Amino acid sequence: MIGNLIGPEIKELIHSRNFTALREVVSDFSPADIAELITDLHDEDQAVVFRLLPHGLATDVMEYLDADAQQLVLKAMGREDAARILNDMSADDRTALLEELPGSAVAQLLTLLSPEERAVAQALLNYPEGSVGRLMTPDFIAVRANWTIGEVLGYIRSHGSDSETLNVIYVTDEQGRLIDSVRIREFLLRPLETRVEDIHDSGFIALAATEEAGVAVERFKKYDRNSLPVIDFEGKLLGIVTVDDMLDVQEEEATEDIQKMGGMEVLDEPYMEVPLLGMVRKRAPWLVVLFLGEMLTTVALSQYEHEIQKAALLAMFMPLIISSGGNSGSQASTLIIRAMALGEVHLRNWWEVIHRELFSGVLLGGILGLVGFCWIEGSSLFSSIYGPHHFLLALTVAFALLGVVLWGTLTGSMLPMILRRCGLDPAASSAPFVATLVDVTGLVLYFSLAVFFLKGTVL
């Protein structure tokens, strides 16, 4: 925000190489604003501005930079500066930086770390990608149950400066196993001589380091916490995860679902940063699969070539009918995929979903059928565009619409559930995928109805 306003002025200072003024202007901003400003600069200017920052601020700014800028800035830095910053970064932000780099670069950067920090970094990178362990920071305050609040506050004052958050204090036993998590407010609101064991918080909720990050989001949402402890299979406290990282995880998960629902593979990178050919590689496979599926329509239609030749009029309504099926299927699959992602609909609800979608499908199909019927009959009052048998044509179109919308609705709602049942991702049942499935059956239904209603007249 501030970055956008001040951008031109900064750029002026960079061009005129007025580093003293630049340092002064920049130092008034918060780390997040400086990071935004640097990200907005040209690649070659990013390191220039970054190098002006005093050391403590540089580390903070580094944590807010995006992956591309981090790498640029790191490359432009001397070994010593890079080592200092990497050692000082909080462990979770450092993991996020390292996991974007190729293995060889990671190995090189790890040698810059102090032995302790290297052990921490390697341990975190050992957790699978997308797991809670990767988001964790091992900097927390752990106290013993028999300490007094006064002792705890004294301990925090001497040991707390490295801790990622002081909002929650963890109580562990001699083996390092987590026995309780106590919010700092519980300490601040009680007399100093109270013992930790006498404070009863609402018990602790913990995450396992190997759990998926998405599970952590659910846990944070349910319990309204700002941070949660992470434990191993023995109950030992390994680190903490903070809620600000959850906003990013949640956003990324929604983006992945949305892209899959749009009928493509997940991009993994921001739109503008995906290389042109990489973009095509993410989109082409699904387009080709859908294309091959849609090929079935030509096979189906070849059965009705004779009917189309006799009554070309019938071909005119094909796009209308199949797109109505596709649209109703798109609505249904979107609703169910999202409802399942939010935990509003579970597999065990399938019967209720069918019930709902059957009702919706009949009503929606009925509405579209009626509109189609009125359109054809209405037009026939003024013109002969639909021929002498317009009433039978109108009936064919109306019933085809009813059927295809109902079928689209049911297919769209059931496909995500079937995919989930098979252990696949429901979001893969994208609108285009459902539409392709519905197109073939929709056309067969339409022409079967046409033969039924129009045999002996136009056919």
Add this chain to the structure above:
Amino acid sequence: MIGNLIGPEIKELIHSRNFTALREVVSDFSPADIAELITDLHDEDQAVVFRLLPHGLATDVMEYLDADAQQLVLKAMGREDAARILNDMSADDRTALLEELPGSAVAQLLTLLSPEERAVAQALLNYPEGSVGRLMTPDFIAVRANWTIGEVLGYIRSHGSDSETLNVIYVTDEQGRLIDSVRIREFLLRPLETRVEDIHDSGFIALAATEEAGVAVERFKKYDRNSLPVIDFEGKLLGIVTVDDMLDVQEEEATEDIQKMGGMEVLDEPYMEVPLLGMVRKRAPWLVVLFLGEMLTTVALSQYEHEIQKAALLAMFMPLIISSGGNSGSQASTLIIRAMALGEVHLRNWWEVIHRELFSGVLLGGILGLVGFCWIEGSSLFSSIYGPHHFLLALTVAFALLGVVLWGTLTGSMLPMILRRCGLDPAASSAPFVATLVDVTGLVLYFSLAVFFLKGTVL
């Protein structure tokens, strides 16, 4: 989680009306777990279990219940109990409860509140729906700049118990204007005689009460905060917003975008809770609009009735061609809508987007065109299904695919930007909407190419 495991046992206790055992079992859980458990019960049992909770716990559980359960439980409570719980609830959770109720019920419940709490509740409800003000709680700790840390900690100990969070302490002047926000760690890590004014945090970031909640999410994400202060236009500190509410706001925004992108109106309620007719009302309008748009294809096709009659073969490829245009448009619009929502693509990037999509469109269209060409020519090696002029037909289909995919890609990527430019919601340029636009032009292109290539042979 715990709720699911313990469910059957609890239900057994409810049925046997063993309230003593029930109270004992329930009191071991955290408020969030009890809330989940109550939500899972039948309507008539929800109030039964809720009434067993001791008062303090009941308020906590109330804050975790969903809107439906809250209303059920409130209705089943006596005036006095309801008054006690409403007065004790934190202001932001109470606002969330009240805003789900009809006006008359709100008026009634407001009379149950103490004069102070009523003033607070009314003030919060006065902010527009979806604004930061509605998410705010006025319970915070504000101190003066000339206090020492010892004084601050003493003040917290005596006044802090109502505060929603003690993680950040706010510094205000005599007029109540916010001058700084200081994280509690800054107080805990320094000697007790340090003055507040000597602590330099990284300055404060604030929200305006009238800003949209979505803006707040961006701010939280950028600055990685757990809570942010909310100020009025004079800079007066009104309350705070905490990050756990942001997870809900972000999730809701993604759901709204996804539902719009699926070609319908936003549901506003969980899928399973929307009444059947309400569901149809959210879906029918867009289906009808898309249907009327798709009507244009019949108009366009009526221009080519003569060609279809002469070469019914041409009709067979119609679904294939229009669906390819629709699918590529769906990919492009999905990508751009999401990228704009994430702030990765801005209106000023339109030229770059066109450049990227032009490239993608030509390549994707080329791939599909090639597949289509090979299919027709390949089949013609073994069969005469595509007639003697199969080569010209293959060329027609291939070029139509190239054109329609390119056109779909460009339409899909530009439509969201045009909508944004007009002040409309980009997410309304749903896949079905783009497909409908592309269908008409795609068919015209296809038949124009057919006339060009096949005139004098089959046409």
